[in-house]
Amino acid sequence: MTTVDRAGPVHWRDASGADAIHIDADRYPELFDGILKKRFMAFVIDWLLLAVATVFLTLVFVVLGLLTFGLAWAALPFVTPLMWLAYFTFSIGSPSSATPGMRFMGIEVRTWDGARPEYLQGALQTLVFYLSWSTTIILFLFPFFNKRRRCLHDYLIGTVVINSPSSIPPDAQVISH
Template identity: 45%
Template sequence: MAASEPKRIGVSFEVKPHAYDPVTNPELFEGVVARRIVAFLIDFLILSLPVVFVSMFIFVIGIVTFGLGFFLYGLLWPGMVVWAIVYYGMTLGSASSATIGMRIMDIEMRTWYGAPAYFVLGAVHAVVFWITISAITPLVLVVCLFNERRRCLHDFLVGTIVINNVERAAALRTLHRPA
């Protein structure tokens, strides 16, 4: 290295291309929006059931302790947030890169360059989703109708993409293959 050249510090930045092309692989994106909505409803149910049971338990404890147990309701909201972040982080960070609802609907989440999701990405994806849905509700879903990869607003912000899983994509590919 010459003395006049800049010294490297060990950090490199390379822009990776999109891994999934909707023109060459349309089966990856077919029906993803509707399946995503149903998967969200399934996951919402899975997240809500333990909260409902804990709420009923706190109510019973409150009655038994003559009102002192009702103070536990103050811990319910932070507990719900932690439960949701852990749920999304653990399920999206699993080998299937999908929540339970997404597994039922045969879809999975990947990074835009094709890598599987991981715990932190799943947790951040959930947080960004809840923030964007709270701030600008209709735009979160409307965005997916106007791009080829059917990415929602929070997918763009976090750098993820939701596609059909390998089995569903293969089935759609054979279904659409000319005879």
């Protein structure tokens, strides 16, 4: 029997106590209820947070540039993308498996078998996500044709975005066969 540990840190645990399950959209449909809307809203929240951080970083580099007679300005085009990459990498690879926007929307990233992604997988997912923007039409249509609502970058990296087990209503039935 699979149980959901709803208290404390969010974990899926199988009968042996392992922190993973095979995430099956047919067996666990509550994990995917409203996931596309939540992913979009989390995306907007994260971009707004990063926009504010980028403005702040730019102001810091303006001051540093003035103090260094313009030398610091050359670093800004490199530091900004690194800040964005670090934001997603350390958020997705963290114990919460979610960015601040995802946590606010009650969703998290898992590997295809239900485990939490590591930092390397978080970095790869971020890089592939931004590289896949060149195929925008595929990026936005892909989730409509699969039960798990996985995007192209999810398939390429081996991840899936689910509703956080703590956000699933207590009366939701989670049964393992």
